Amino acid sequence: xxxxxxxxxxxxxxxxxxxxxxxxxxxxxxxxxxxxxxxxxxxxxxxxxxxxxxxxxxxxxxxxxxxxxxxxxxxxxxxxxxxxxxxxxxxxxxxxxxxxxxxxxxxxxxxxxxxxxxxxxxxxxxxxxxxxxxxxxxxxxxxxxxxxxxxxxxxxxxxxxxxxxxxxxxxxxxxxxxxxxxxxxxxxxxxxxxxxxxxxxxxxxxxxxxxxxxxxxxxxxxxxxxxxxxxxxxxxxxxxxxxxxxxxxxxxxxxxxxxxxxxxxxxxxxxxxxxxxxxxxxxxxxxxxxxxxxxxxxxxxxxxxxxxxxxxxxxxxxxxxxxxxxxxxxxxxxxxxxxxxxxxxxxxxxxxxxxxxxxxxxxxxxxxxxxxxxxxxxxxxxxxxxxxxxxxxxxxxxxxxxxxxxxxxxxxxxxxxxxxxxxxxxxxxxxxxxxxxxxxxxxxxxxxxxxxxxxxxxxxxxxxxxxxxxxxxxxxxxxxxxxxxxxxxxxxxxxx
Amino acid sequence: xxxxxxxxxxxxxxxxxxxxxxxxxxxxxxxxxxxxxxxxxxxxxxxxxxxxxxxxxxxxxxxxxxxxxxxxxxxxxxxxxxxxxxxxxxxxxxxxxxxxxxxxxxxxxxxxxxxxxxxxxxxxxxxxxxxxxxxxxxxxxxxxxxxxxxxxxxxxxxxxxxxxxxxxxxxxxxxxxxxxxxxxxxxxxxxxxxxxxxxxxxxxxxxxxxxxxxxxxxxxx
Numbered sequence: 001x002x003x004x005x006x007x008x009x010x011x012x013x014x015x016x017x018x019x020x021x022x023x024x025x026x027x028x029x030x031x032x033x034x035x036x037x038x039x040x041x042x043x044x045x046x047x048x049x050x051x052x053x054x055x056x057x058x059x060x061x062x063x064x065x066x067x068x069x070x071x072x073x074x075x076x077x078x079x080x081x082x083x084x085x086x087x088x089x090x091x092x093x094x095x096x097x098x099x100x101x102x103x104x105x106x107x108x109x110x111x112x113x114x115x116x117x118x119x120x121x122x123x124x125x126x127x128x129x130x131x132x133x134x135x136x137x138x139x140x141x142x143x144x145x146x147x148x149x150x151x152x153x154x155x156x157x158x159x160x161x162x163x164x165x166x167x168x169x170x171x172x173x174x175x176x177x178x179x180x181x182x183x184x185x186x187x188x189x190x191x192x193x194x195x196x197x198x199x200x201x202x203x204x205x206x207x208x209x210x211x212x213x214x215x216x217x218x219x220x221x222x223x224x225x226x227x228x229x230x231x232x233x234x235x236x237x238x239x240x241x242x243x244x245x246x247x248x249x250x251x252x253x254x255x256x257x258x259x260x261x262x263x264x265x266x267x268x269x270x271x272x273x274x275x276x277x278x279x280x281x282x283x284x285x286x287x288x289x290x291x292x293x294x295x296x297x298x299x300x301x302x303x304x305x306x307x308x309x310x311x312x313x314x315x316x317x318x319x320x321x322x323x324x325x326x327x328x329x330x331x332x333x334x335x336x337x338x339x340x341x342x343x344x345x346x347x348x349x350x351x352x353x354x355x356x357x358x359x360x361x362x363x364x365x366x367x368x369x370x371x372x373x374x375x376x377x378x379x380x381x382x383x384x385x386x387x388x389x390x391x392x393x394x395x396x397x398x399x400x401x402x403x404x405x406x407x408x409x410x411x412x413x414x415x416x417x418x419x420x421x422x423x424x425x426x427x428x429x430x431x432x433x434x435x436x437x438x439x440x441x442x443x444x445x446x447x448x449x450x451x452x453x454x455x456x457x458x459x460x461x462x463x464x465x466x467x468x469x470x471x472x473x474x475x476x477x478x479x480x481x482x483x484x485x486x487x488x489x490x491x492x493x494x495x496x
Numbered sequence: 497x498x499x500x501x502x503x504x505x506x507x508x509x510x511x512x513x514x515x516x517x518x519x520x521x522x523x524x525x526x527x528x529x530x531x532x533x534x535x536x537x538x539x540x541x542x543x544x545x546x547x548x549x550x551x552x553x554x555x556x557x558x559x560x561x562x563x564x565x566x567x568x569x570x571x572x573x574x575x576x577x578x579x580x581x582x583x584x585x586x587x588x589x590x591x592x593x594x595x596x597x598x599x600x601x602x603x604x605x606x607x608x609x610x611x612x613x614x615x616x617x618x619x620x621x622x623x624x625x626x627x628x629x630x631x632x633x634x635x636x637x638x639x640x641x642x643x644x645x646x647x648x649x650x651x652x653x654x655x656x657x658x659x660x661x662x663x664x665x666x667x668x669x670x671x672x673x674x675x676x677x678x679x680x681x682x683x684x685x686x687x688x689x690x691x692x693x694x695x696x697x698x699x700x701x702x703x704x705x706x707x708x709x710x711x712x713x714x715x716x717x
Contacts, residue, residue: 306609418621421609425621432629435640443639450639451646 020048020105022090027097040068049102055120059102063116067104079104079116087113095174123148129231131398137269138234146176146250149233153180153246156237161185167198175206176250185243190259190440194245209254212247216258218438223406225399226439228260234269259440263447263459265400266290271462279462287460289391293404296391297338298415298423300384301330306419318379325375331416333377335409337385340367342405345389503638503703510645511638511700515693517648519600524690531683534669539683546684547691554694558701566698586698593692598622634703 020035027033032051037044045067049059066079083101087093093103093113100119106112126148129141138156142149154162161183168174179198181191197216206212209229217226230236231253236246239257247256257264266286271279304323308316326333344363348356368386371377388408395401407430414422437444447455457463466485528536561569566586571579602618610618630637658664 418610418613421605425625429625429628431643432625432640435643436632436636445643449636449643451642 020046023048023093023097023103026090026094033097036064038064038067040070044107046105046107047102048097048105049118050097050100053098053100053120054102054118058118058120063102063104063118083115083117085115087115095168098174121145126152132230132232132235132268132396134232134268134270134273136273137232140233141231142233142248142253142255144251144253146178146248149248149253149255150178150180152233153236153240153248156233157182157240159184162240165195169198169201169212170203170205173205177206177212178248180240180246180248182240182243185241186245187243190442191245193440194247194258198247206249209247209249209252209256212249213256218440222433222437223403224262224434224437224444225265225397225403226258226260226437226444228257228264228397229254229399230257231255232269238269238272239264259442261439261442261444261446262434265395265397266459268396272465276462276464280460283460283462286394286396289394290400290404293388293391293395293401294407295411295423295427296384296388297334297408298411298426300380301334301412301415302419302423304330304380305416322372322378322380326378326381327375329416330381331412333381334385334412337371337377337381338388338408340371341385341389503635505704507638507642508700508704510642512694512697513648514641514644515696516691517651518690518693519597519604521690522604523600524687527686527690528683531679531686533679535672535680536683536687537669538672539680540687542680543684543688543691546688547694551694551697554697554701558698561702563702565702590696594626596689 024033027050030050034049034051036047038047039045047059047063063079085096087096087103093115096115097103100117101115102118104114104116106114123145124143126140126143128139140152142152150164159182163181163183165179167177167179169177177198179191179194194216198212201212201215203211203215213227213229214220219226228239236255236257240246244257244259247258249256266283268282271282274282303311304319311319323330328336344360347363348359351359368382372379372382392401392404395404411423411426414426416422418425431445431449434445435443435449443450446452447459457468464485524540525536528539531539557569561572564572567583570582570586573579574582598619601622602615605618606613606615629640
């Protein structure tokens with residue numbers, strides 16, 4: 001709303017139909033709503049503002065002071081505010097007040113109201129992102145302020161196509177949301193879809209990015225995230241350049257990137273900074289670890305309870321000697337281990353970092369070893385659970401790695417009931433599910449289903465950037481020259 | 497009813513391979529050997545020839561009715577009543593094929609992996625999977641098939657391993673024709689069952705991009 005009003009550079013001076021009393025009543029005579037009368041140049045002005053939202057200093061120096069010294073009555077020319085607009089109705093005036101504007105009313109036959117920007121900002125300093133760390137990437141993370149986040153994005157995405165569209169969501173309390181895309185790259189179909197979905201949100205209030213995510217994602221009954229939540233400007237910017245759309249929510253340091261497909265969650269900014277074969281290798285490791293984390297517990301259960309004939313004989317003996325002391329079935333054994341690991345994980349989130357290290361050693365090492373020696377779990381089970389959790393930590397995206405936890409337990413159950421056959425059925429089920437998912441109309445499991453070899457270049461592989469001349473299906477307008485590297489190794493020079 | 501979605505002839509090829517390679521292939525050597533002895537390979541070749549013939553006939557039939565599936569053009573050819581009867585028979589045939597595949601599947605699983613599991617559990621599991629997989633757009637089914645085709649390619653690697661075996665000798669095929677022509681022909685019908693699936697072409701053909709008729713035929717072969 002705020003930004004939309006900026007379009008009126010010359011506000012229309014029509015008669016406003018608001019009164020101070022109505023505004024005060026509508027704001028319930030809240031104590032921090034202050035008004036002040038100023039006489040200047042034979043004219044009475046009333047300034048109305050919410051004390052807690054307004055920067056006192058700005059109000060004093062930029063509005064009140066010039067107002068008292070005013071020679072003529074042209075407010076638009078005399079006051080030094082970033083944004084001045086006329087308030088045409090009570091509703092606009094109240095919304096402005098709640099955004100930290102102060103309302104200047106010129107008393108007279110025709111009461112005129114102006115909204116002047118004097119909002120106080122409590123932005124914290126831009127700091128390094130905590131969850132999505134990189135080795136060589138930028139050390140900048142998003143903050144809680146909408147304007148600052150847009151600034152962070154714009155500084156790394158310099159383009160005239162950079163488009164910002166603002167929405168105010170929520171019916172009882174309002175939240176400002178900005179939709180950002182590169183106009184010459186993004187698919188207009190997707191933008192239309194996103195806009196339509198955002199406009200149709202009629203939630204009472206927006207608490208976080210999760211509320212918006214719930215309202216705009218294609219499929220609700222699925223463990224797979226269809227929107228990428230990130231706290232990194234460089235990652236968002238790279239996605240914008242690929243033709244995706246970013247959603248910034250005021251008050252939230254996480255930015256929503258959409259549409260996200262399965263492989264989007266395995267990309268990190270580091271892939272593009274390191275050399276291509278290293279980036280490809282990391283991607284492969286991540287994908288591999290995803291599969292491992294998903295099916296390793298199930299495989300273990302199938303091995304030790306059904307198909308011990310497929311593991312080497314020596315391993316059978318050592319596994320069996322450890323398993324014979326365990327009174328539980330392998331499934332129960334792994335469940336105990338997984339559950340205690342989940343407890344450890346949940347507990348360590350809220351601990352201060354200095355305690356967390358000690359806690360990890362006590363919880364992980366001591367309890368783990370003691371559990372094996374007490375005969376509650378076997379060595380094999382401990383190794384499998386440890387490997388699984390390590391693989392799930394490899395995932396660069398938190399939500400994608402939590403999909404492993406949701407899918408892992410049913411797979412373990414299937415493996416405990418049917419062995420290998422159960423795993424096959426379970427994995428097939430997941431595959432069918434993945435192939436049915438869409439993200440804003442795009443196939444979710446994209447380079448695999450439907451099979452598209454061209455898109456492998458930036459999904460499971462990360463080919464050198466001059467070879468990526470045709471990007472994924474999500475950006476039909478994005479075209480790079482076929483050979484962007486305009487030189488060749490000098491072949492005329494003889495090696496000898 | 498005209499179909500709207502389209503897929504290429506490569507996809508048709510992939511879908512047909514996936515429909516044909518199935519549980520029937522596992523029982524193929526046993527069945528042909530049962531009837532024709534060491535001459536089973538001849539009957540497989542013959543059945544392959546027949547299949548090509550039938551596919552040609554289906555192709556000639558289907559190009560006359562672009563964008564229409566069997567369920568629509570049968571009514572055009574045979575009239576409303578007998579067309580509906582034919583469609584009904586076709587559906588019954590497909591259902592009985594599913595039953596046949598289910599029976600072989602359960603039999604194989606019971607023999608090799610899960611001897612003690614009751615049959616209805618196995619049926620239930622695969623039935624749920626089948627229904628979940630088939631309640632979606634044909635586009636999704638085709639794209640899933642094209643992904644799973646990668647795994648079919650692994651079968652070729654297995655074939656290479658088999659040929660590395662020392663005990664394989666071409667001379668075991670001799671004497672050719674020892675089991676008699678009649679037995680070979682009889683086992684042809686057995687081996688046809690494991691190649692079943694090509695008759696779904698009657699439906700799939702409507703979805704092919706019509707601009708390339710020849711390439712559609714290529715895909716079918």
